[in-house]
Amino acid sequence: MNETKPAVDLADAEAQVDLPTIGDTRRYDALMETIRNRVTVRKFDPEYCVPDEHYELILEAARHGPSGANAQPWQFIVVRDGELKREISEYFVAEQRFRAKAKMKFPTPDYRGLATAPGFIVVCSDMRWVRAFPVLNDGSDLDRMYKENAERILLQSVAASTMSAHLAAAALGYNVWWVTAIGQENAQKAMKPLLGIPDELSVLDIFLFGPAAAKPYKRWRRPLDEIAHFDRYNGEHFMSDAQLDDWIANRRHRVMYKDASKID
Numbered sequence: 001m002n003e004t005k006p007a008v009d010l011a012d013a014e015a016q017v018d019l020p021t022i023g024d025t026r027r028y029d030a031l032m033e034t035i036r037n038r039v040t041v042r043k044f045d046p047e048y049c050v051p052d053e054h055y056e057l058i059l060e061a062a063r064h065g066p067s068g069a070n071a072q073p074w075q076f077i078v079v080r081d082g083e084l085k086r087e088i089s090e091y092f093v094a095e096q097r098f099r100a101k102a103k104m105k106f107p108t109p110d111y112r113g114l115a116t117a118p119g120f121i122v123v124c125s126d127m128r129w130v131r132a133f134p135v136l137n138d139g140s141d142l143d144r145m146y147k148e149n150a151e152r153i154l155l156q157s158v159a160a161s162t163m164s165a166h167l168a169a170a171a172l173g174y175n176v177w178w179v180t181a182i183g184q185e186n187a188q189k190a191m192k193p194l195l196g197i198p199d200e201l202s203v204l205d206i207f208l209f210g211p212a213a214a215k216p217y218k219r220w221r222r223p224l225d226e227i228a229h230f231d232r233y234n235g236e237h238f239m240s241d242a243q244l245d246d247w248i249a250n251r252r253h254r255v256m257y258k259d260a261s262k263i264d
């Protein structure tokens with residue numbers, strides 16, 4: 001008899017899902033408390049040492065993230081070695097200086113805090129997983145079009161998992177820092193040999209966490225009615241290019257750092 005076995009024990013898998021009654025807000029309230037209080041800081045208490053079990057709790061949350069085709073195309077490298085942290089931070093401090101010279105006008109944060117961040121996790125993605133998404137894999141033009149979207153699927157997947165990790169850290173009482181200034185090829189070249197990362201993988205971002213060195217503050221958020229649309233796109237929320245450019249020129253630095261004097 002040809003018995004087709006499911007990949008999981010269905011009864012066991014079903015028993016693992018335990019949602020509250022619809023409308024019971026207790027879990028929502030606890031989750032929102034974590035979500036609202038997840039705030040970025042860029043300098044942590046350098047003396048604090050993250051217990052290994054906290055890394056496990058945080059990465060356990062990452063493990064449960066959703067992903068396209070359930071590919072789980074992520075790898076997380078926990079960096080505990082202070083010398084390695086310092087070497088990685090050198091790249092970012094150099095990037096900070098380069099941006100200043102290149103007159104990018106981006107209010108680049110101070111990356112020196114990386115060197116002494118107690119919690120330090122390098123988030124890697126394996127781009128080869130795009131082959132697991134809806135693509136033809138025949139090198140055709142159509143294939144290229146699908147692959148572009150496949151890349152987005154992959155990046156969204158890793159971001160979803162990373163977000164779970166950030167929330168888990170916040171739920172444990174830590175402040176967090178999500179650093180993506182790392183996509184450039186020279187960043188990959190600087191980072192990968194230090195950590196022995198294979199060529200096939202990319203460093204997507206770095207997740208820092210720890211107790212804040214100074215009092216953390218909550219940043220501005222757009223009001224809900226400016227971002228929510230029901231049934232149809234509400235044109236009142238549409239920003240013209242001129243409005244967008246004006247926002248970048250006059251508001252960006254303030255929403256990133258509360259006010260321009262607070263560059264951290």
Ligand SMILES: Cc1cc2nc3c(=O)[nH]c(=O)nc-3n(C[C@H](O)[C@H](O)[C@H](O)COP(=O)(O)O)c2cc1C
Pocket residue numbers: 038039040041042109177178179180181218219255256
């Ligand atoms: C995808 C993504 C990329 C980010 N990249 C950087 C970065 O490269 N450097 C940095 O200092 N902060 C980075 N941040 C942190 C944001 O600046 C921060 O989340 C934002 O200002 C809102 O502040 P909050 O996290 O306190 O709510 C990034 C955040 C996200 C989600």
